[in-house]
Amino acid sequence: PVTNVGDVEPGCVVLVDNGDGTYTRKTVTTDAATGVHTVEIAAGEKIIVGIKGDLNGDGSVTALEARKALAGSTNADKMTKLEYALADLDGNGTVSALEARIILAGSANPAKLPW
Numbered sequence: 001p002v003t004n005v006g007d008v009e010p011g012c013v014v015l016v017d018n019g020d021g022t023y024t025r026k027t028v029t030t031d032a033a034t035g036v037h038t039v040e041i042a043a044g045e046k047i048i049v050g051i052k053g054d055l056n057g058d059g060s061v062t063a064l065e066a067r068k069a070l071a072g073s074t075n076a077d078k079m080t081k082l083e084y085a086l087a088d089l090d091g092n093g094t095v096s097a098l099e100a101r102i103i104l105a106g107s108a109n110p111a112k113l114p115w
Contacts, residue, residue, distance in 0.1 A: 011115035014039045015085055017046040023085050048082070052115065053103040055083040061113070066104035073097045 015023040026039045026047070041047055053061040055068055069087040072079035073095045079087065087095045089102060106113035 011052050011113065013050050013052055013086055013088075013091075014041075015048045015050070015082070016041070017048055019046070022081055023048070025085060025088075025091055050082075050086045052086065052089050053106055053113070055079070055086050061103055061106045061110070063104055063107045066100050066107055069095055069103050070097060070100035073100055 012028070014026040014028060016026060018024060026041065028037050028039045030037050050057060051059065051061065053065060053069070055065040065087075068079060068083065072084055072087055074097075076084055076095070079095075084095060087099060087103065089099045102112075102114065
């Protein structure tokens with residue numbers, strides 16, 4: 001069975017905890033007619049919903065998190081796998097210096113975050 005989780009914000013990352021310290025990113029889709037963002041999860045999957053760029057889960061994006069993302073862009077071992085997934089803004093599996101820069105801009109002015 002599959003559950004449809006509605007009203008997922010585009011600034012959120014939905015991850016499945018694989019139970020081994022790794023995470024699988026779920027695809028969030030948007031219904032063009034209603035604007036509702038959804039993600040499908042299988043029964044029993046443990047999910048984590050985080051804010052893109054909020055590496056420590058406190059609900060805000062800070063310059064410290066941007067700095068950590070920048071360090072992670074050159075050495076993924078500088079971050080936990082969960083932090084890495086939250087810093088990977090475009091979901092391509094890597095964290096870039098550009099993503100760290102976006103996080104930094106958003107820490108100073110949340111309106112600059114592209115979601």
